[in-house]
Amino acid sequence: MGSLAQGAQEDGTFAGxxxxxxxxxxxxxxxxxxxxxxxxxxxxxxxxxxxxxENNSSVITTIE
Structure with missing residues (x-):
């Protein structure tokens, strides 16, 4: 019976x-x-x- 670590790897692969x-x-x-x-x-x-x-003032960004 194989160990848990061997069961998690695919056939023919080795951990680096x-x-x-x-x-x-x-x-x-x-x-x-x-x-x-x-x-x-x-x-x-x-x-x-x-x-x-440029000084483009907008109604949205300034209060007069």
Missing amino acids: EGLSAVETFAYFFAAPTVVFIAISVIVYALTGDRKKG
């Missing part, structure tokens, strides 16, 4: 080496954080205020 703590941090925390920040900066740059120099 585990990740180190640094690799785990880099793959599952640092890389997603960098990707999130990069996407946020790109979206902010593309959708930021385009009329910074």
